[in-house]
Structures are given as structure tokens and as C-alpha cells.
Amino acid sequence: MAGHSKVPWDSVSINAVFGLLSAVALLFLVAPTLIVLITSFTASESLRFPPAGLSLRWYAALIDADQMQRAAWNSLVVAFWTTMISVVLGTAASLAIARSRAPLMRAADLLFMSPLLLPALAFGFAALIFINKLGFSPSIPLLVLGHVIVCVPFVLRTTLASLSQLDPGLLEASESLGAPQWMTFWRVTLPLISSGVGAGAFLAFVASFDNVPVSLFLADERSEMLPIHLWQQIETNLDVRTAAASGVIVIGTLILMVLAEKFAGLTRQMR
Amino acid sequence: MGASNSPLALPLAAVFTVCFVAPLFVLLVLSLHGDVAMTNWSLLNYLSFFTDRFSYSILIDTLLLGVKATLVCFIFGFPVAWLSARVNARWQSILLFLVILPILTSVVVRTFSWIVILGRYGVLNQIALGLGLVSEPLRLLYTETGVVMVLAQVQMPLMVLPILSVLSKQDPNLADASRALGAGEWRTLWKITLPLAIPGIVAGCILTYAASVTAFVTQSLIGGARLIYMPLDIYQQAVGANNWPYAAALSIIFMVSVMAVVAILNAVGRRSETHGRA
Amino acid sequence: MKLTIDRRQLMQSAGILGLAMGAPRLALGEEKTLVAATFPGTWSEADRNVLLPAFKKKTGATVTQSIILGTDQVSRLVAAKGNKPPFDVAFFDAPQVIDAVREGLIVEYPVAKSPNFKELLPSAQDKWGPKITMQVIGIGYNPTKITTPPTSWDDLLDPKYKGRVGLTALNSQLGIAFLVEVNRVKGGTDENFDPAFKYLAQLLPNVGAIAANLGAYATLWQQEQVDIAPYNFNFVQTLKAKDVPVELSIPSSGAVGWSTSLHLVANAAEPDLAVQYIDLHLDAAIQEQLMKSPYDAIPTNAHVKLEGGITKTLAKSQDDLAKIRTIDWEKINPQRGALIDRFNREIKL
Numbered sequence: 085m086a087g088h089s090k091v092p093w094d095s096v097s098i099n100a101v102f103g104l105l106s107a108v109a110l111l112f113l114v115a116p117t118l119i120v121l122i123t124s125f126t127a128s129e130s131l132r133f134p135p136a137g138l139s140l141r142w143y144a145a146l147i148d149a150d151q152m153q154r155a156a157w158n159s160l161v162v163a164f165w166t167t168m169i170s171v172v173l174g175t176a177a178s179l180a181i182a183r184s185r186a187p188l189m190r191a192a193d194l195l196f197m198s199p200l201l202l203p204a205l206a207f208g209f210a211a212l213i214f215i216n217k218l219g220f221s222p223s224i225p226l227l228v229l230g231h232v233i234v235c236v237p238f239v240l241r242t243t244l245a246s247l248s249q250l251d252p253g254l255l256e257a258s259e260s261l262g263a264p265q266w267m268t269f270w271r272v273t274l275p276l277i278s279s280g281v282g283a284g285a286f287l288a289f290v291a292s293f294d295n296v297p298v299s300l301f302l303a304d305e306r307s308e309m310l311p312i313h314l315w316q317q318i319e320t321n322l323d324v325r326t327a328a329a330s331g332v333i334v335i336g337t338l339i340l341m342v343l344a345e346k347f348a349g350l351t352r353q354m355r
Numbered sequence: 356m357g358a359s360n361s362p363l364a365l366p367l368a369a370v371f372t373v374c375f376v377a378p379l380f381v382l383l384v385l386s387l388h389g390d391v392a393m394t395n396w397s398l399l400n401y402l403s404f405f406t407d408r409f410s411y412s413i414l415i416d417t418l419l420l421g422v423k424a425t426l427v428c429f430i431f432g433f434p435v436a437w438l439s440a441r442v443n444a445r446w447q448s449i450l451l452f453l454v455i456l457p458i459l460t461s462v463v464v465r466t467f468s469w470i471v472i473l474g475r476y477g478v479l480n481q482i483a484l485g486l487g488l489v490s491e492p493l494r495l496l497y498t499e500t501g502v503v504m505v506l507a508q509v510q511m512p513l514m515v516l517p518i519l520s521v522l523s524k525q526d527p528n529l530a531d532a533s534r535a536l537g538a539g540e541w542r543t544l545w546k547i548t549l550p551l552a553i554p555g556i557v558a559g560c561i562l563t564y565a566a567s568v569t570a571f572v573t574q575s576l577i578g579g580a581r582l583i584y585m586p587l588d589i590y591q592q593a594v595g596a597n598n599w600p601y602a603a604a605l606s607i608i609f610m611v612s613v614m615a616v617v618a619i620l621n622a623v624g625r626r627s628e629t630h631g632r633a
Numbered sequence: 634m635k636l637t638i639d640r641r642q643l644m645q646s647a648g649i650l651g652l653a654m655g656a657p658r659l660a661l662g663e664e665k666t667l668v669a670a671t672f673p674g675t676w677s678e679a680d681r682n683v684l685l686p687a688f689k690k691k692t693g694a695t696v697t698q699s700i701i702l703g704t705d706q707v708s709r710l711v712a713a714k715g716n717k718p719p720f721d722v723a724f725f726d727a728p729q730v731i732d733a734v735r736e737g738l739i740v741e742y743p744v745a746k747s748p749n750f751k752e753l754l755p756s757a758q759d760k761w762g763p764k765i766t767m768q769v770i771g772i773g774y775n776p777t778k779i780t781t782p783p784t785s786w787d788d789l790l791d792p793k794y795k796g797r798v799g800l801t802a803l804n805s806q807l808g809i810a811f812l813v814e815v816n817r818v819k820g821g822t823d824e825n826f827d828p829a830f831k832y833l834a835q836l837l838p839n840v841g842a843i844a845a846n847l848g849a850y851a852t853l854w855q856q857e858q859v860d861i862a863p864y865n866f867n868f869v870q871t872l873k874a875k876d877v878p879v880e881l882s883i884p885s886s887g888a889v890g891w892s893t894s895l896h897l898v899a900n901a902a903e904p905d906l907a908v909q910y911i912d913l914h915l916d917a918a919i920q921e922q923l924m925k926s927p928y929d930a931i932p933t934n935a936h937v938k939l940e941g942g943i944t945k946t947l948a949k950s951q952d953d954l955a956k957i958r959t960i961d962w963e964k965i966n967p968q969r970g971a972l973i974d975r976f977n978r979e980i981k982l
Contacts, residue, residue, distance in 0.1 A: 094539035102434040109431035110450075112508045113457050119478060120468035129875045130855055131471050133478050150685075151697055173367040180364035192364055195371060201561070201617055203569035205586045206606035207378070209593050213385055213603065214378035221716050229374050236367065287459075294461040296572050300590070304719045305668045305699040306902075314463045315572055318470070320673030320700050320848030327471075330464040337459050345452070409978055474856040494796070496858070497842050580802045580845030581981070595804070596970075597708050 117334055124331035126324060142328035152329060155313040162224065162309070163292040166231040170288045173232070174239030175281055179269070181240075182247040197241075199234045204297035207233065212301040222302045227309075230298045235291045239284035246280025247273075279349050286344045290337070386603035400604035410588075417584040418612060420499065421568040424506035425514075428563050429556070431507065432514035436555075437548075439515070440522035451519075458512040466576045469505045470496065473577070497579035505577050506567045513566055514559040521555025522548070550627070557624030561617050568613055585609045665694040667906040669722035670706050673848030675871040676724070679928040688913055694906055702846055703729040704804050704969075710738040710898065721901035722910055726768070726806045727891040728962040728969075734761055739896040746908045749915035749934070754951065757933035762896035765914045766923075767931045769890040769947055769957060770810055771883040773864025775857070782882040786815050789861060790835055798839040799859030800980075803973045805846045806891070811863040812972065813960050814889045823964040826972065833980055843980075854879055867929055870942050874927030881946055888947065890957040 119133055124142055126135030146152065174196075181193050199207065211230050215222060250273065258268040274281075299309040310329075317326050389397035404410045439450045457465055472478045473495040480492040495501040525548065533543040549556075571586035578584070583591075589609065593602035667688075671677045677700045685696050699720040701709070707729050709719050714736075723729075723739055733739045742762045744750050750763055757764035772783045778797075783789070789798050801808040816822075816829035841859050844850040847868055853859045855877050869881040895911040897904060913919055920937050923930040929942040931954065939950060948954045 094541060098540040098544065102437050105431055105434035106438045109435045109511065110453055112431070113511060114453055116465055116468035116472060116508065117457065117460055119471060120464060123468075123471055130877075132476065133471055133481075150695060151681075154697065173370060176363040177367040180361050184361060186361070189361065189364070192368060195376075196367060199375065201565045201613070202610055203565075203586070203606070203613060205569055205571050205589060206382070206610050207375070209589065209602065209606055210378035210382035211374070212593075213599060214381045217381060229370070232370065233375050290459050294459075294463075296462065297569070297586075300571075301593075305697050306666075306719070308697065311461055311463045311572075314461070314467075315576070316673075316700055318463065318467050318576060320677065320846060326467060330461070330467060333461050333464050337461075338456070341452070341456065341459060345448075470852075475858045476856060494841070579842065580849070581843045583977075594712075595705055595708055597712050 120327055120330050121334055124324065124327035126327075129324065131324060131327065142324045143331070145325050146328050146332070149325060149329075151308070152310070152313060152325075155308040155310040158224075158303075158307055159293050159310040162228055162231060163289050165228045166235050166292040167285050167289040169228065169232050170236040170239045171281060171285050174236045174284065174288075175243055175277075177236075178240055178243040178247055179273075182244055193240075197237050200237045204234055204295075205300070208298040208301040211298065215302070222304055222307070224307050227299065227302045227307065230302045231292045231295055234295065234298055235288040238287035238291055239281070242280045242284035242287065243277060246277035250276055279347075282347065283344065283349070286340065290340070382603050383607055385600055386607050388600050391599045400601045401608070403601075404604060404608060413583055413588050414585055414608065414612060417568050417586075417609075418616065420502065420506070420574075420584060421564045421616070423499075423503045424510065424567040425560050425564045427503060427507040428511055428514045428567075429560065432511050432559065432563075433518060433556070435511075436515045436518035436522055439519050440525075454512050454515050457509065462509060462570070462572050463576075465509055466505060466573045469501075469508075469577060473501050473504075496577065497581065499578070499582060502574055502578045502582065505573050506570055509570065509573055510563045510566045513562040517558035517562065518552060518555040521552050521558075525551055553624055553627050557620055561620050564620065565613060565617060665692075665903065665906065666697055667694055667722070667903050667910055668697045668699055668720040669907070669910055670699045670701055670720045670724045672702065672724055673700050673846045674851055675847075675867045675928060677848075678871065679923055679930065683919065683922050683928075684910070684913060687919060688910055691913065692906065692909055694903075696910065700848075702805055707732050707736070707738065711736055714738070716900075717902055718898045718900055721898050721903055721907040723762075723896040723898050724893070725762075725896060726893050727959075728806075728809075728966050730759075730761060730894060730896070731962055731966055733896065738899055740899050742897060742911075743908055746905070747912040747915070749912050749917075752917060752936060753915060753933050754935050756955070757892075759894060762894045763911065763915055764892040764894045764933050765920075765930075766893050766933060767890050767954060767957075768806070768893055769866045769883075769888050769931075770807060770814070770863055771866065771881045771888055771946075773854070773862050773869050773879055773881055775854075775860040775878050776880045777878045778860045782880065783861065783884070784882065785884050785886065786818055786832075786863075789839065789863075790832075792839070794839050794861055796839065796841045797860040798836065798841060799850065799853050799862035800836075800840055800843045801847065801850055801863075802843060802845050803969075803976045807847055807850075807863060807865055808976075809965070809969065809972070810889055810891065810960060812976075813965060814886075818886045823961060826968075826975075830975065830979060833976075837980060840980075866943075866947060870929035871927045883946065888957050889960065890954075891959060891962075 123131055123133050123135055125138045125140065126132070127137030127139035127141065128135065177192070177196060181189050208230065211226075212222065215226055220226065254272055254276070255268055258272045259265075263271070294311055295309070296311045296315065299312050303309045303312060314326055314329060317323075385391070385393060386400055387396055387398065389395045389399055435450070435454065439447050439454075442450065474480070475492045475494075475496070479495065483489045483493060495504070529547055529551070530543050533547050534540075538546070568584075569586055571590065574582070574584045575587050585605065589602050589605045592598045592605060669680075671680045677698055680696075680698060688694065688696055703724065703726045706720075706723055706725070710723070710733070713719055723733065725733065739761060741760055742750070744760075747763075750758060753763055772786070772788070774783055800811075803809055803812065812826070812829050812833075813823075815832050816826050819828035819832055821828035842853050844853055847865060850862075850864075851868060851872060854872055855875070864879075864881060866881055869879050872879045895914055897907050897911065901907050915934060917934045917936045920930070920932040920934045924932050924937065924939075924943065925941060931943055931947075932939070939948070939954075948957070
């Protein structure tokens with residue numbers, strides 16, 4: 085029975101150590117966002133935590149923040165179009181990649197995923213040079229294309245994951261019953277992978293909205309993006325309005341996440 | 356059936372060729388010229404980078420920064436993944452929610468909140484001074500320590516998710532068998548769980564590393580203007596000094612370095628995998 | 634089967650064309666917008682709080698601010714030469730004007746379209762663009778921590794300020810003006826900067842943080858990361874108004890200053906709006922408002938009498954202001970790149 089008495093101590097110690105490390109990690113994951121949220125309700129002019137008093141004045145100040153609102157609108161528009169294109173092109177490409185073992189498809193898969201690993205800043209700069217050499221100026225449509233490159237990998241990842249769990253037997257059954265390929269896709273495949281596509285669309289939208297490295301080069305003041313505007317504000321003029329804007333973004337993201345969880349089972353997709 | 360589906364990938368492939376491959380190619384070509392108008396070929400950009408200690412020390416600092424951030428991230432991230440794999444489905448969803456939330460909040464917002472925390476009279480120092488751990492406020496902002504801390508937190512979801520994915524697919528029978536044979540929890544972890552989790556760990560490390568070295572916003576907001584890493588150097592040369600050919604060379608060097616490290620991590624992962632199985 | 638796939642690809646391309654046409658209209662909106670540059674910190678706030686509402690009332694147009702240092706403005710304009718510039722109104726300190734004129738980045742100011750131009754002091758009526766204010770530097774310090782005002786740049790070397798001194802990077806105007814002034818005080822010339830760098834090397838153990846620009850500098854003061862540093866009069870006043878403990882002391886070696894001006898950028902998208910915007914800065918009522926707390930901007934309109942914080946710290950009259958020492962930017966500008974490089978290499982925290 086000597087073996088038995090060793091095991092409980094072991095599991096207690098491992099649970100304690102890992103539990104403690106996890107607790108610290110989770111605290112660090114959540115605390116900064118909470119702190120900024122609480123600080124945004126401060127009544128004073130400075131960013132001290134805990135705040136000196138509570139007030140909604142900085143959220144009220146956002147109503148006058150014309151330029152910030154314009155930047156937020158631009159970011160939303162770009163994120164919307166980026167998501168649309170990424171979903172359409174990404175889903176189509178996923179279908180092709182999932183069904184084929186050809187080395188060309190493997191290479192294509194690698195190519196489409198590579199923006200996740202390559203420094204996005206270098207890509208943004210390369211895109212600017214390319215546009216310049218072709219004689220164009222940065223503009224919203226070109227910015228959307230740049231965002232598509234860095235956001236479509238998210239759609240690919242989740243859609244491919246969904247497709248890999250798809251039972252090929254279902255598709256064979258549909259085809260043997262005489263359905264043309266597009267109908268099989270529309271009636272069988274798409275509904276089954278919809279949560280994967282949905283999760284990918286959500287991630288692509290957020291990635292585009294929050295994107296800094298590509299927007300840094302392809303967007304200018306005439307088409308300002310919100311993260312760049314916030315970054316400039318923090319670098320040049322740290323005041324509490326930035327915390328209020330951050331508060332809005334945090335709450336907005338939270339709401340979107342809850343929706344994504346309810347309708348697309350977001351956390352399930354990420355496993 | 357496979358071949359006839361391939362054309363579906365064409366639209367995306369076309370977009371990538373025009374919007375991704377072509378610009379990178381132009382970047383490479385520009386870096387090999389002495390001027391923006393591309394009239395004279397020259398290796399000067401690369402030569403001046405590698406012969407100038409100041410310049411390549413920026414590259415080394417950046418690559419090392421990634422290593423540090425990935426290490427800290429792993430030390431704290433692995434337990435979170437380990438814990439999430441062991442709890443029931445409901446708690447797992449909650450934990451995952453908490454893990455994903457930061458990565459979905461704008462990186463500018465998250466980095467900004469760290470400025471509030473790490474300042475001289477910020478939360479961290481208030482706690483440390485209050486608990487008597489230090490007698491003078493710690494200097495965390497505008498230091499590399501601060502940057503590593505923030506990077507580890509900001510990128511942690513990238514480390515946790517792949518590891519969790521692998522851990523939750525692990526056959527629990529293996530661990531049970533190990534325990535039934537008398538091995539303690541720590542031994543089971545070291546001999547069974549960890550080796551089998553290597554693909555996930557490697558994936559997590561690669562994603563975290565790649566994200567940390569290119570984390571322009573975090574590096575510049577927490578590090579300040581004085582801690583110069585490759586992203587800020589590229590940006591300053593490209594936008595501040597208008598030195599496009601040199602900035603292009605910096606970008607190519609940076610990309611190649613990151614790809615090299617990723618390839619090494621991949622290779623190490625694959626070797627440990629075969630050893631683990633043997 | 635082939636047909637259906639082609640149809641899908643066709644739909645995709647049609648969709649993309651649709652977005653290309655729809656997106657710009659959605660994003661840019663209908664009303665007129667002027668993009669104008671402004672400096673980080675006090676100036677962007679002053680513009681946003683005073684100029685933008687007044688401009689909207691006068692012309693109905695909105696202004697998008699491009700918050701960017703003078704030197705970076707020059708870089709961006711050079712990069713955009715031949716194409717549409719990123720902003721229509723340039724906000725320069727004296728050194729940038731020289732570079733901008735040489736590179737053809739700005740055009741001669743259309744005085745005929747600017748009614749307030751002739752109301753300026755004669756010295757402010759420059760054909761390349763009116764001078765709207767003057768900036769002066771001295772030693773900023775936290776009066777709650779440092780009870781006797783510092784009187785010399787050498788005071789910053791005092792070991793009791795270890796880790797509490799602040800600096801800005803050399804590409805900001807404050808940084809380079811400080812370097813040149815310290816160089817002069819230490820016996821250097823416009824050709825020899827060794828005394829200045831020797832001083833900086835001595836200062837290094839005391840330096841707590843080096844900020845990228847004046848806006849980021851303000852953050853350091855607000856969070857009490859620095860207690861003493863070279864600083865700019867207007868920024869001190871703005872921070873004071875925000876209840877941050879900071880005062881400006883002019884060292885016994887004297888104050889140093891330079892002029893700040895607005896310019897019409899070449900190939901501007903909205904040149905008429907740009908001139909109207911600049912003209913508004915010259916208006917006596919606007920300059921009076923800007924002279925008040927929290928901006929305390931030194932006016933250049935001849936009809937505005939000096940009062941408030943300016944008279945307390947800097948000068949009692951425009952004649953006194955004219956006596957403040959200036960810098961020979963023609964000599965310093967060409968060396969700027971080399972100085973910044975030397976600073977980055979030698980002054981490492």
C-alpha cells in the first residue's frame with residue numbers, strides 16, 4: 085500500500101502548482117481589460133487606478149469625438165467588406181483543399197496560411213511599395229484587399245476544421261440520390277460547416293477591425309482606421325477618452341463574442 | 356471528385372498571387388537596389404546592415420525578445436491548457452472564453468491597459484509597494500522586462516489553444532495506465548503527457564514567437580522610443596526617413612529570420628515527436 | 634458541372650466589382666473635409682477644441698487632424714510628391730520651413746485670400762506662410778518634489794535626480810533645440826557638438842525615460858515618471874491646467890525659442906478650405922482665446938496684448954519676446970540626420 089500513499093501527495097502538488105500558475109495566468113489575462121474598463125469611468129483627468137471618482141463624462145466626451153467616430157466607421161466598413169470577401173474566397177478554397185491530396189493543394193494551403201507567420205508589418209510595407217510602383221495611391225478598396233490577405237487564414241482554419249469532421253458518406257449519399265454538385269454543397273455541406281464558417285467570419289471581422297500593421301501603411305488620414313487613431317492618441321496625447329473608447333471596444337467585443345458563442349459555438353471551434 | 360474541385364481555390368489563389376506574392380517579390384527586388392526609382396542594382400543595403408553592429412543588434416534583440424516572451428508564455432500557458440483539458444465541458448467553455456477574450460480585444464486597448472498597470476504609480480507598483488516587496492517603485496515601463504511581460508499576456512491565447520487542442524484529444528487511458536503502474540502525477544506528466552503534447556506545444560510556440568517578434572504596437576507603446584526592435588526600425592526607416600530600399604532590405608532580413616526560427620522550431624518538434632514515440 | 638463552377642466564379646468577380654464601387658462612397662461621406670497637420674500634445678488639443686468648432690461654424694466643413702511631428706510631416710510630403718499629399722495644411726517649426734521650401738513641398742501663401750494676414754506683426758508675415766506663434770524652452774520641474782527652481786542646465790546633472798530626468802528623442806523639436814542650446818552653453822559651436830554629447834553622457838545615469846515626442850512626454854509627467862527635464866512653455870501650461878504638478882524655469886543662460894507657422898501644401902486637395910483654416914488661426918479673437926489657459930500660445934496678431942501666463946514667465950511685451958535667442962537652422966538642418974544617428978548610438982538607456 086506504499087504506492088497508494090504516494091499518489092495523493094503527487095496529485096495534490098501537481099494540482100497546486102498548475103492551479104497556482106493557471107490562476108496567475110488567468111488573472112493576467114483578464115485583469116488588464118477589467119482595469120481599463122474601470123478606469124474609463126473615472127471622474128478625474130488622469131489615468132490613475134483606482135479611479136478618484138466615478139463618472140460617465142469620458143463616455144460623454146466620445147460623442148464629440150468626431151474624428152474618432154469617423155475612424156470607427158471606416159474600420160467597420162473595411163472589416164465588413166474584408167469579412168465578406170474572405171468568407172466567399174476562403175470557403176471556396178477550403179472546399180478545394182479539403183478534397184484533394186495533390187501536392188499543389190498542400191502548397192496552396194501553406195501559401196494561404198503564411199500571412200499568419202510572416203511579419204504583417206513587412207507585408208504592409210511591401211503592399212505600399214507595390215501600389216506605389218503601379219502608380220496608385222492607398223485607398224479603401226486596396227486596404228480591403230490587404231486586410232483580406234491577413235484575415236482569410238482565419239476563415240480557412242475554422243472551415244477546414246469543420247470540413248475535416250464532415251462525414252463523406254453524407255455527400256456520397258446526396259450525390260447517389262442524383263443531386264447536382266452545387267445542390268449538395270448548398271443543402272448538405274454548407275449547413276454542416278456553417279458554424280465553422282461563422283466562427284471564421286467572426287475571427288476575420290475582429291482581425292480586420294483591430295488590424296494595425298497593414299493599416300499603418302495602406303491607410304492615411306483621409307481614410308483613417310480606429311486602431312491607428314487610438315495608437316496615435318496614446319502615443320501623443322494620453323487622456324482618458326482613449327480609455328472610454330477602449331471601454332466601448334471591450335464591451336462591443338464581449339457582446340459579439342457572446343453572440344458568436346450562442347450561434348456558432350465559438351469555443352467549440354477553437355478546440 | 357478531388358480534381359474537379361480544385362478550381363474553387365483559383366479566386367483566392369489569384370488574389371494571393373497579385374496581392375501577396377507580387378508585392379513580396381517587388382519588396383525583394385527593391386531591397387537589391389540603391390534607390391527607390393530602381394535604376395541601379397546594389398547590395399549596399401544588406402552590406403551596411405550586416406557590417407553595422409547597431410543595426411544587426413536590433414535584429415538579435417528582436418529574435419531574443421521573441422524567445423523570452425515565448426518562454427514566459429509557455430510557463431504560464433501550459434498550466435492553463437492542462438487545467439482546461441481536465442475540467443468538464445461547461446467550465447472548459449468558460450475558461451476558453453476567458454482565454455479568447457484578450458485576443459479579440461484590440462491589441463491597442465490591451466497594451467494601453469498595461470501602460471496604466473506598469474507605470475510608476477500604476478497598479479503593480481502600488482501593490483508591490485503596499486505589500487512591502489520593494490522600497491522604491493519598479494521601473495517596468497520602457498524596459499524590456501515590461502515588454503516581455505505584456506507580450507506574454509497578449510499572445511497567451513496563441514499558446515494555450517493549440518496545446519489544449521492536443522491535450523483534449525489525448526487518450527486518457529494512457530495516463531490512467533501510467534498511474535495504475537505506480538507512476539506519480541509528475542512522472543506521468545513528464546513521460547507521457549508532455550511528449551504526446553509536443554505537436555501542440557510546438558504549434559503554440561511557433562504562433563507565439565511569430566506574433567511576439569512582429570508585435571509592433573506592444574513593442575513601441577511599452578518599450579517606448581528608445582527600445583528599438585525590428586518592426587519599429589522598419590517603420591522609422593520606411594516612413595520617418597523615407598529610406599525605402601533600406602527598409603525593404605530590413606523587411607526581407609526580418610522575414611527570413613522569423614521563417615528560419617519557425618523552421619527550426621518545427622524541426623525540433625518533429626524530432627522530439629519521433630523520440631517520444633520511440 | 635463546369636458551367637456551375639464558372640457561374641460561381643463569375644458571381645464572385647461581380648461581387649468584388651460591386652464592392653470596389655460601393656466602398657469609397659460608404660467610407661468617405663458627403664460633407665467637405667479638410668485634412669490638416671498639427672503637433673502632438675498641446676497643439677492638437679488647442680486645434681481640436683478651439684479651431685475646429687470655429688471652422689465648422691464659419692465654413693460648415695469638418696477637419697481631420699493629422700497628428701504628426703514637423704520632421705515626419707516633411708518626410709510624408711516628400712514621399713507623396715507628385716501624388717495627392719496626405720494633408721493640405723502643414724504645421725511647421727522654423728527648421729522645417731527651410732527644408733519644405735527647398736523640396737517644393739509648399740506653395741507661397743496666397744495673401745490676397747487671407748484677410749487676417751495683414752493684422753499680424755510684420756515679423757510674422759512670411760511669404761511662405763504666416764507665423765502663428767512662438768515656442769520657448771526652459772527647465773520643467775515638479776515643484777512638489779523640487780522646491781527650489783533650477784537655474785541652470787547643469788542642475789539636471791545633480792545626482793539626487795538619478796532616474797528622474799526626462800528627455801525627448803532628437804527628431805522632436807524640443808530634443809534638437811535642447812541639444813543646440815546645451816552645446817552653446819558648454820562652449821560648442823554649430824560645427825562642433827562634442828560638448829553637448831559629453832554633457833549628455835554625464836546626464837545619462839540620471840535619465841529615467843526618453844520619450845518619442847512631446848505628447849508622449851506629457852504622459853511621463855502625468856504619471857510622475859520624471860521630475861525634471863527640458864520642456865516647452867506651452868506644454869507646461871497645459872499640464873498645469875490639468876492639475877499636474879509642473880512649472881517652467883528659465884535658466885540663467887537665457888531662454889531659447891523658435892517660430893511656428895502654417896503653410897499651404899503643394900497640390901492640396903482643398904486649397905481654398907486650407908487657406909480659410911490658416912486664416913482663422915490669424916484672427917485676433919482666436920489668438921486671444923489660444924493665449925488663455927490652458928494653451929498660453931504666444932500671439933502674433935498685432936492687436937492682441939500679451940497677458941496671463943506668458944507675462945509671468947517669459948516676457949512682458951512683444952519687444953521682450955523679440956529678444957529671445959533663436960537658432961541658426963540653416964546650419965543645423967543638414968546635420969540633423971547625423972546628430973540623430975549619434976544620439977541613438979551614444980545615448981542608450
